[in-house]
Amino acid sequence: MCAKKVDAIVIGAGWAGSILAKELTEAGLSVVMLERGDERATAVEGDYPSSIDELRGAIRHRLFQNLSQSTVTIRNTLDQEALPYRRLAAFLPGEGVGGAGLHWSGVHFRVAPDDLALRTNVVARYGKNFIPEGMNLQDYGVTYEELEPFFDKAEKVFGTSGEPYTIKGKIAGNGNRFAPDRSDVFPLPAMGEVYSASLFRSAAANVGYHPYALPAANASAQYTNPYGVQMGPCNFCGYCSGYDCYMYSKASPNVNILPALRQDPKFTLITKAHVLKVNLDADKKKATGVSYLDLRTKKQVELDADLVIISAFQFHNVHLMLLSGIGQPYDPQQNTGTVGRNFVYQTITTSRAWLSPKQYTNLFVGAGGAGVAIDDFNSMNFDHGPLGFVGGSPVWVNQAGVKPIAAATGGPGGKAPTWGEGYKEAMVDTYRHSLTIDAHGSNMAYRDVYLDLDPTYSNAYGQPLLRMTFNWKDNDIRMNQYVVGKIEPIIKAMGATKYSLGMLKDGEVFDTRRYQTTHLGGGAIMGTDPKTSCVNRYLQSWDVSNVFVIGASAFPQGMGYNPTGMVAALAYWAAYHIRTTYLKNPGPMVQA
Amino acid sequence: MKIPSSTRRNFTAGLLGSASFWMYGGHKVWADALQSESAQSYNPKYFNHEEWLFLNAACARIFPADAHGPDAALLGAPEFIDRQMDTPYGHGELWYMSGPFKEGAPNLGYQLSLPPRDLYRQAIAAANAYVRDHHQGQTFAQLAIPEQIALLKVFEQGKMALGAVPAHTFFEQLRQNTLEGVFSDPLYGGNKGLAGWTLLGFPGARADFMDWVNQKGAPYPFGPVSISGETA
Numbered sequence: 001m002c003a004k005k006v007d008a009i010v011i012g013a014g015w016a017g018s019i020l021a022k023e024l025t026e027a028g029l030s031v032v033m034l035e036r037g038d039e040r041a042t043a044v045e046g047d048y049p050s051s052i053d054e055l056r057g058a059i060r061h062r063l064f065q066n067l068s069q070s071t072v073t074i075r076n077t078l079d080q081e082a083l084p085y086r087r088l089a090a091f092l093p094g095e096g097v098g099g100a101g102l103h104w105s106g107v108h109f110r111v112a113p114d115d116l117a118l119r120t121n122v123v124a125r126y127g128k129n130f131i132p133e134g135m136n137l138q139d140y141g142v143t144y145e146e147l148e149p150f151f152d153k154a155e156k157v158f159g160t161s162g163e164p165y166t167i168k169g170k171i172a173g174n175g176n177r178f179a180p181d182r183s184d185v186f187p188l189p190a191m192g193e194v195y196s197a198s199l200f201r202s203a204a205a206n207v208g209y210h211p212y213a214l215p216a217a218n219a220s221a222q223y224t225n226p227y228g229v230q231m232g233p234c235n236f237c238g239y240c241s242g243y244d245c246y247m248y249s250k251a252s253p254n255v256n257i258l259p260a261l262r263q264d265p266k267f268t269l270i271t272k273a274h275v276l277k278v279n280l281d282a283d284k285k286k287a288t289g290v291s292y293l294d295l296r297t298k299k300q301v302e303l304d305a306d307l308v309i310i311s312a313f314q315f316h317n318v319h320l321m322l323l324s325g326i327g328q329p330y331d332p333q334q335n336t337g338t339v340g341r342n343f344v345y346q347t348i349t350t351s352r353a354w355l356s357p358k359q360y361t362n363l364f365v366g367a368g369g370a371g372v373a374i375d376d377f378n379s380m381n382f383d384h385g386p387l388g389f390v391g392g393s394p395v396w397v398n399q400a401g402v403k404p405i406a407a408a409t410g411g412p413g414g415k416a417p418t419w420g421e422g423y424k425e426a427m428v429d430t431y432r433h434s435l436t437i438d439a440h441g442s443n444m445a446y447r448d449v450y451l452d453l454d455p456t457y458s459n460a461y462g463q464p465l466l467r468m469t470f471n472w473k474d475n476d477i478r479m480n481q482y483v484v485g486k487i488e489p490i491i492k493a494m495g496a497t498k499y500s501l502g503m504l505k506d507g508e509v510f511d512t513r514r515y516q517t518t519h520l521g522g523g524a525i526m527g528t529d530p531k532t533s534c535v536n537r538y539l540q541s542w543d544v545s546n547v548f549v550i551g552a553s554a555f556p557q558g559m560g561y562n563p564t565g566m567v568a569a570l571a572y573w574a575a576y577h578i579r580t581t582y583l584k585n586p587g588p589m590v591q592a
Numbered sequence: 593m594k595i596p597s598s599t600r601r602n603f604t605a606g607l608l609g610s611a612s613f614w615m616y617g618g619h620k621v622w623a624d625a626l627q628s629e630s631a632q633s634y635n636p637k638y639f640n641h642e643e644w645l646f647l648n649a650a651c652a653r654i655f656p657a658d659a660h661g662p663d664a665a666l667l668g669a670p671e672f673i674d675r676q677m678d679t680p681y682g683h684g685e686l687w688y689m690s691g692p693f694k695e696g697a698p699n700l701g702y703q704l705s706l707p708p709r710d711l712y713r714q715a716i717a718a719a720n721a722y723v724r725d726h727h728q729g730q731t732f733a734q735l736a737i738p739e740q741i742a743l744l745k746v747f748e749q750g751k752m753a754l755g756a757v758p759a760h761t762f763f764e765q766l767r768q769n770t771l772e773g774v775f776s777d778p779l780y781g782g783n784k785g786l787a788g789w790t791l792l793g794f795p796g797a798r799a800d801f802m803d804w805v806n807q808k809g810a811p812y813p814f815g816p817v818s819i820s821g822e823t824a
Binding site: 048049050052053054055059060061066067068070071074075076080081083084085086087088089192193194195198233235236237238239246355358359360361362364365403404405407408409418419420421423424425427428431432456457458460509510511512513 | 653654655656658660661679681684685686687688689690692694696697698699700701702703741744767768770771772774775776777779780788789791792793794795796797799800801802804805806807808809810811812819
């Protein structure tokens, strides 16, 4: 059978893929989007009340990747044998239409501009010797000013709620004073503040920090986005993270983009289509299309295209590049190659404060993107000189709705028992009268932290699994410890009756058994030098110019902010340059 | 939002869901009555008799009866676990279960070839064999409560293996599943009378707090409701 041909193939139906598919069909291209998981619709996965089911949702991972078909292997160091990540725990990739964009919480940041040129900024302020040996500190190759229109566009599509600080250089609200200047207001006003968040706001202000409302892709009011699709007002039900929002209040590709995209006859979505590889021509300079497995018929299908967008989850992007032979795999011994280089994560630790028995925090009330944060210790907003580390953390109360199984299995915290005598009493006190504060911070890239193909384990289709070599490093542990130390005075100012500070320990080893965050990054990073980056500043492969790789895989460092806002802005940025430059004259947009 | 109270809810379940009843009432009498009732009303589909007795005793030690309410066995956690054994989860269909299976550093996570149902079968048999050897032929369920607790602590510390299963791995599986049974929606067989949710103050499937975003630290005034509409 001859392969079918379309203008563009988009791999993955999450945020990045949906944005690219929308933009490319608008440009007149025929687009086929391939999603290996199931169709997802809020009318089904978000059906009330059956969706309000913690066991089926967050505990048995209804919307997450089923690892039985494919997973990764993990090791901490180069001399270790990697073993499979057999059970979902530390990070939770999505699967199915909407991808991780369906089960995310909705914290919707822009970027700290200093983070886009972190190497340049660190060297300028502290000198080259400030960068620890073995740290691959790099710039993105794009500026905030260039990206601003695309952050703005993404917020309008997502229906983002928030409070500005400055708009076009003028103070316009009581928002984050460390946030970069905006061209426009948020589409919706900031979300309401739960009791815990309001306590954090006043306590943080009392100790001299600068609290602000988290920007949330949870709709604080009814909203219709530029694509004409509607969102309902968030009612703080608490079923954001891990769930399909039954109120249509949390932005998702399913709610905010796909309803418009599905109307376009030039767009075709094929589910249960597992892409095996991107096909290349003989000299590996051009992609000819993809080979995918139709999971319904179990047959391999060839689909040709002029343009291939790799826009799956971060590490799936890197896996596909390695399986397809796009670019040179990174070799940590020789320090050559780029695919898999600068694999990064985020540091996140949680501290807890207990209030008096008269103060009920009602932890079940919440919204995934809402809360109050401070940026005083994020990015380069503080002097790193005497501290001797790179990076930082926002700190926040982000009460996303704590469900009972997660609370109960996590335990009461502090020194309380996790079962048996005394457990219930402590658990009740924690669930009714405590609140949590997170330090959600950066993670730098290192020469011996990377992604490659595993030599032993394979997926259900006979392909080698992706191998993660990852561990926490001293720089990031010290950063976390420093920032967590700044939480203590806030907790004291709240009048807490007791508290426990959560922080990384000296020499702490990455533990795959405990949920941390799904904010994995890097491995197919953007940059200005093809020797140290996989894709150019337009997210175009340096090696195969009709392949673009979109997602958090492009981040050279793990930043303190949640990644989705940056992923969406980069997706719109890449799409804009494909539409205005690439399609008119296909070929490398930056000469290597 | 108003969801009508289920007509299927029986009188004892309603009492069970009342925190004040458990805290101030003579709950032992009712616990005994419910124990005999629930023991008759559910026949395990997966676990054999000896395993079932083990599970009931272990669940009750992990989440014991006290002034705050009944134990996990009374709340249906064993029934929950038994029913979970015949789900994709119980069969290990949500996990990557391809070999080779090798032991590794604990932080690299679960590396056994056993899905939950096989893990329970092996570990309970090994645990009872261990108890027989050390306690004159008795099973775990026949031990006095303090002895059961002491043994669970030994498993938790993980200094021994139960068949192919490290005792700590088994203990964590048991603790996790017991608490899932106590705190999941009652449609899965546990959380009888919504007593788990009532204990914590979790309102279940209400999922609408538009008027309760910030009540300045006041307690939420409404009791829980389940997906089927059961209230407490």
